[in-house]
Amino acid sequence: MFPSFFAPAGDLFAELDRLSRDMQQLLEGMPVNIRAGRRGGFPALNIGHTPSSVEVYAFAPGVDPSRLKVEIHKGVLTIEGERASDLPPASDKVNVYANERIAGSFKRVIGLPDDIDPAQVEATYRDGLLHVSIKRRADAQPRRIAIQ
Amino acid sequence: MTENRSNPVTEARRDEPVLLPPVDIVEDDGGITVYADLPGVPKDKLNVRADSESLTIEGEISLGLPEKMQAVLAEIQAPRYRRSFALSRELDTEKSEAVFKDGVLRLRIPKVEQAKPRRIEVKVA
Numbered sequence: 001m002f003p004s005f006f007a008p009a010g011d012l013f014a015e016l017d018r019l020s021r022d023m024q025q026l027l028e029g030m031p032v033n034i035r036a037g038r039r040g041g042f043p044a045l046n047i048g049h050t051p052s053s054v055e056v057y058a059f060a061p062g063v064d065p066s067r068l069k070v071e072i073h074k075g076v077l078t079i080e081g082e083r084a085s086d087l088p089p090a091s092d093k094v095n096v097y098a099n100e101r102i103a104g105s106f107k108r109v110i111g112l113p114d115d116i117d118p119a120q121v122e123a124t125y126r127d128g129l130l131h132v133s134i135k136r137r138a139d140a141q142p143r144r145i146a147i148q
Numbered sequence: 149m150t151e152n153r154s155n156p157v158t159e160a161r162r163d164e165p166v167l168l169p170p171v172d173i174v175e176d177d178g179g180i181t182v183y184a185d186l187p188g189v190p191k192d193k194l195n196v197r198a199d200s201e202s203l204t205i206e207g208e209i210s211l212g213l214p215e216k217m218q219a220v221l222a223e224i225q226a227p228r229y230r231r232s233f234a235l236s237r238e239l240d241t242e243k244s245e246a247v248f249k250d251g252v253l254r255l256r257i258p259k260v261e262q263a264k265p266r267r268i269e270v271k272v273a
Binding site: 004005006043044045046047048049050051053055057059060061062063086087088093094095096097098099100101102125127128129131 | 170171172173174175176177183185186187188189190191210211213214215216217218219220221222223224225226227249250251252254
């Protein structure tokens with residue numbers, strides 16, 4: 001079985017384990033990804049590796065795809081964009097009870113493995129989800145070597 | 149129990165981990181508007197239920213993951229969103245309207261006619 005993004009249903013122990021690891025890191029100052037904050041940022045990212053590709057899922061709802069910039073430079077993937085606020089301008093006719101959704105510009109940067117091919121990238125935006133699929137170089141694929 | 153059990157398709161089990169979608173909630177004279185972020189949820193996996201007492205928003209994420217994928221980073225760790233709100237009597241859920249685009253739900257719940265604000269004259273005694 002490959003580890004999945006989603007923990008099995010109701011796995012309290014896995015959650016406790018994660019919590020204790022987080023605590024440990026806080027207490028001991030263990031290294032974390034230099035480009036991520038404590039709880040990540042916007043958009044939230046899920047990243048997976050397959051033998052032939054790197055799959056990046058960015059959870060970026062309500063973004064105009066034409067204002068989304070996806071770039072690979074020197075082995076680093078950058079996702080940048082802007083999201084307009086849906087809140088009306090403040091006035092005495094309107095009450096805002098919750099303002100939890102992020103508005104404004106955002107940027108996330110992801111270090112990629114060495115064997116990716118920056119020429120073979122596909123990005124799609126659907127249902128507020130940006131999926132970037134980056135192929136690994138063919139010469140980096142494991143090859144079975146015949147024994148003479 | 150505020151949930152309506154008539155829709156088993158996207159009904160979550162009680163013990164399943166769920167994500168709390170961030171929301172914006174705005175009220176004006178005509179009603180309340182709720183915006184909720186549910187990225188990764190296709191339209192047919194979104195379930196919005198409202199009765200006179202409560203509103204529940206629920207959605208299931210569909211990523212279409214490739215085979216043999218190994219997760220190296222997972223900031224989103226549950227496959228489902230759910231959030232409920234208690235409603236008050238003056239909201240007319242029968243007339244509510246929902247639009248779901250690019251993972252953002254916009255739900256408008258108007259107020260019943262007699263609940264719209266009326267200026268009350270204050271008389272000087």
